[in-house]
Structure formats: C-alpha cells, structure tokens
Amino acid sequence: xxxxxxxxxxxxxxxxxxxxxxxxxxxxxxxxxxxxxxxxxxxxxxxxxxxxxxxxxxxxxxxxxxxxxxxxxxxxxxxxxxxxxxxxxxxxxxxxxxxxxxxxxxxx
Numbered sequence: 183x184x185x186x187x188x189x190x191x192x193x194x195x196x197x198x199x200x201x202x203x204x205x206x207x208x209x210x211x212x213x214x215x216x217x218x219x220x221x222x223x224x225x226x227x228x229x230x231x232x233x234x235x236x237x238x239x240x241x242x243x244x245x246x247x248x249x250x251x252x253x254x255x256x257x258x259x260x261x262x263x264x265x266x267x268x269x270x271x272x273x274x275x276x277x278x279x280x281x282x283x284x285x286x287x288x289x290x
Contacts, residue, residue: 227245227246227247228245228246228247229243229244229245230242230243230244230245231243231245237255238255239254239255240254240255241253241254241255242254242255266283267282267283268280268281268282268283269281269283
C-alpha cells in the first residue's frame with residue numbers, strides 16, 4: 183500500500199498551481215496601480231488627447247465629464263470668416279509686439 187504513503191510535497195503540479203496564483207496576484211496589483219495612476223488620462227473630468235499631431239491623419243479625443251467626442255482631421259487647410267486685425271513683430275530679444283491695424287485715416 184505504497185499509494186497511501188505518497189507525500190504531496192513531491193507533486194510538481196502543486197508548484198505550478200502556486201506559480202499561477204503568484205502571477206494572478208502580481209497582475210491584480212499592476213491593474214490597481216494602473217487605475218490609480220494620476221497620469222491616467224481617463225481619471226480626470228476634462229481631458230484632450232491628440233494623436234499624430236501635425237500630421238494629415240491627426241485625431242483628437244475630448245472627454246468632458248461623461249461625454250466623449252472624437253474629431254478627425256481631413257488634411258485640408260481650413261478657412262474662416264474674418265478680417266486681418268493687425269501685425270505681430272518679434273523683437274531681437276524674443277518679445278512679441280502686436281500692432282493693431284485700423285481703417286486708413288484713423289489714429290492709433
């Protein structure tokens with residue numbers, strides 16, 4: 183009756199089960215760390231995420247509270263309505279100076 187005297191400490195399956203349990207605990211801890219990360223963009227109320235900035239296929243994801251909006255670039259240059267309001271000059275020291283334009287004959 184040697185089967186009854188078999189020691190469970192020699193069973194290699196038990197060590198595999200213990201490794202699987204250990205990996206499950208590590209995965210659980212990593213998921214908790216990821217969710218509580220302050221840099222997680224979806225943990226704040228207002229977030230803007232820009233993918234491929236400046237490229238023709240640029241996408242923008244805007245989260246405002248529970249509302250999620252996705253904007254995609256068409257690659258075309260936009261036009262708008264308006265008039266030229268003035269001229270901006272960069273000085274030698276790096277400062278910017280804005281000079282408003284008025285109608286001819288108006289004083290500045």
